[in-house]
Amino acid sequence: MRLLLILFGLSICTPAWGADRGDCGTVVVPPNSDITSFDPIFATSVANAQVSQLLYLALIWINRYQRIDWRRSLASAITSPDNGITYDVTLRPWHWSDGVPVTTADILYMFQLIKQMGATYPGYGEGGMPDIIKSLTASDSTHFQVVLKRRVNALWFTYNGLGQLQPLPVHNWGRYTLDQLWQMQSTPAFFRVVDGPLRPLRLDVGLDAVLLPNPAYEGPKSHFERFIFKFVQSDGAAVQQIESGEIDMAGLPTELYSYVRHLPGVHLEELAPAASWDYLAINFSNPNVAFFNDVRVRDAMQDAIDQPELIRIVLHGFGDPVYTAVPPADAALLAPELRQGHYPVRYDPAEARTLLQDAGFSPGPDGIMQKSGKRLSFLDLMAAGSAETMMMTEVLQSELRVVGIDMRVREIEFNQLLALLSGPAVGWQAALLSLSVGGYPSGEGLFATDATQNNNGYTDKTMDRLIDASINQSGLDGLYKYETYVSAQQPEIFFPTPSATYMVSDRLHGANDFLDPAGQLAPDQLWCTAGGAGT
């Protein structure tokens, strides 16, 4: 049975271009983090991924409603005639900026590079890539076929696996080795041949990256002459620079909300909710905190947290509660009863205390629960530098204390935190982190036993079974069951997640369409008031 993957119907209509859409001159926007590379295969950070997607279009473009926007995708059709093992992809007619057509050879080239990179490839393991692919062959310059080693959920593989493929200019890059590509990844001159809306002009690492519109781009034109990613050091600096006009938009630092509200010439735009979630990672392999292995303790921790209140106090309302491993942006893919708010966990301190008592704990002299002389206490590590995170942590600390759990906090440098997380088991107990997830929110990279991003030793047979079902069976039922189980299990303690809210200069329009929460940027959506363009 043919299963057409244009499942959710067609897409968004473009608003008609008004005659008053003026040129913006130079648009200055802060990147998510420092930009250090233009090459998609080395893009380990969100910022690098964003900038590389402005140069090299991806096979599919997934919009904020989890549907494929075919007008922006390089694939014109994807079908799976046998419902999950074979995928036939048709490329639309497209050209590189030097006139050479984009062909399947470019796709094969990227796939070859992915295999060469092994575990250092940023998307390794996601969507099963690349090991789940048995063969990737091109029948002609615009058609190729992917055959997998086993049948999987077609939606999952299309979004998470195929979605990683981007044609790369083999006629331009083919003569270089992987090492050479690595060495030139931050040199703008190397990226002259692109097929996306922009091309790089200059990169001053730690400072700014300047991009120009690609004159040969065959998609919708941009309304500016230069696009600059200007790295902003801190929240305060972002506010100061948007006030002085040095930048055109920036993420809202929620702790400075009361000041930002009143800034003249600046308004706030809240995008669709975040495509990530914040969570407290807990270490199942550390014997000093063996109590984390008891699901009652984990559920008690979640029940102690009043997520809506946290959102109100710390985020000034700009956030969403999260109780399972589905980012707020993917709400469309939540199980029906979860979407209505019926989770296995909820804010209930009394219930939390009962759960702890069931687990064998009893209150100690200082109010902290203990069992056989051992206190229910652990050390939480957080990356320094965010006032928002600090506030969240402090409120979390007091909420946990109410039910008898003692959480101590230490701030360390982000790099040190990463090193500890991938080091020996006794090196960390808990850490406050954030995870960006796009596409189909299955947990094979997160919660399966020995999964690629499973570094806390979580393992559960039921979880493994449900993850498999969500990936391999067709339909969404497997996904829904998995989501519910994750919520009951709390393999990490889910946390309220700030929505993507931006401070935008009044001269800039279309920010909401430009930025989508999954991180893809559509520069053609930006325009400025005619006659009032910036210098």
Add this chain to the structure above:
Amino acid sequence: MIRMIATRLASSTLTIFILVTLVFFMAHLTPGGPAYSILGMKATATSVQQLNARLGLDEPLLKQYAIWWWHLFQGKLGYSYLLSRPVGSLLWQYEINTLVFYTVSIVLSTILSILLGLVQGVYFGSWPAKLIGGLQLAGYALPGFFVAAMLVLWFSVELHWLPASGITNLREVHPGIGSYAAHLVLPVVTVTILTVSGLSRYFGEAVHEELGKDYVRTARAKGVSFTTILFGHVLRNALRPLVTILGLSFPYIFTGGVIVESVFNYPGLGWLMWRSALSQDYPILIAIVLIIGVLTILGNLLADIVNGLLDPRASYE
């Protein structure tokens, strides 16, 4: 003299060698390293191991050390894995900014110091000298970042006269000299305030000391005008210790002030060192330490040579 230079050069080279070796091993023996910074959240045991293999970071330490010296003799200063650039070209790019910044600052500081020092020396004991002395003391005790913070608060935030950070206005496609100049004002003023406090005092003491010497008394007794004495002889003699100090400050022209550059986010060498320290990008750190070491030693040597030329009576250790 020649012998002195030769001995000094020899021992300096040894010093630098020891320094760099220490630095190299310390940097490479710490946990973490560039792989974590590069891979970010994608850092898993496997990917880190594979990346280290690709970057050559898993080779035995001694071998890496040898390779590093080999590259150094070829004129290559190493490769920054975080910024994906050769360190040499990276350093040069940021170096130019620091050179401009500090040259302007030091020239300005020297001129101001001479003027203030002259006033202080000539009017020693009376109120102008006391006032200057008080200001010097205050300026000397002011931490650079505090001065910078206050300047930004007044001139950028309150008055909106000057930009608070950066090197030029990004919106200008071809920024003119005015844009660069505007961004230089606050950093230069900060450094000048800090430098003049110490430098002018030094000069003021020297002028005062010179004015108390016999030849001055003799000249005055002979009826030579004060101005002639001052600008003819005293100034020249008092400048000598100043030259020593400037020679010692020579490295700062190249290395910049980390603190001032970080406050103003001014992309100079000091700024680069700070950012590299935060992300453990040790190829850059090692290279900068090497350069600073070499320059300091050269600066000392230069100062000694100049002093030797100016005053053959001075003796050396």
Add this chain to the structure above:
Amino acid sequence: MSERALPGGGLSTGMPSAPLARLFGWLALRGTLATGLAITTAILFIGFVAPFLYPVDPFAIHPDHALEAPSLMFPLGTDELGRDELALMLSGGFATLIVALPSAVLSFVVGVAYGLASGLGPAWLDRVLMRLLDAILALPSLIILIFFASLVTLDNTSLILLLGLIAWPSLARLVRNETIAQRGRDFVLASEQLGATRFYIARVHLIRVMAPVLVVNGTFLVGDSVFAISGLSFLGLGVQPPQVSWGSMLESALDIVALDPWWLILPPGLLIFGSLLAASLTGQGLLARYGGGR
């Protein structure tokens, strides 16, 4: 960082209004020492006594009162997390001084010992030690500090060690020069004749003779320590969060300078300034009174 070389004091004027100037000079210096000691006492009080007198928890956040200017409830206002600035200032003072003072003491001890050893020992030892000193002095201290701070975990102990082991070279050189100068003096030779050990000579005679110089430079050392820990903290490489120090408070305040938070910038800045000023004034005052003739 500028060199902290202060040529000796002394009051020779050679200028016309000598008596009056001398009077002013003497008063000024008397005043200098007194002022220096007064400020020092104030700072020590703020750092070590006041934190225990002011009962507010510096880390308690009050999100509803974030970024407020000084008021009755919060005498020095609040920061962006709603924490009491006065409590933070006191806590930061303690954290700053608890690192700066021990490290100054460490530097002092190491510097004096090194200088004495070099000056009193055999000639070859002197040469070796001085060469080593040159190597260490080859780099500006802040650079070394930044480099090492990026490598080690930063807790109070490691910070004290780091700062303590960086600042002693100039003192060592000074002590060594003094020792060599005093070595040939009669009372030393007489002691040696009588069979006194080098150690005894060092302890009893030399230190007594060098005492003024040592005290003066020790004072400057304290000022330098406060500056060093504040500077490191400002760059994010010193006292680590959630603990605050004056340097890190200044950095956070500068972060949000766009909001005109003068009540967050002035207290830590003025206190660091005050510490350095106190050290300078006290040192200079002592120098003028006891130093002389250098």
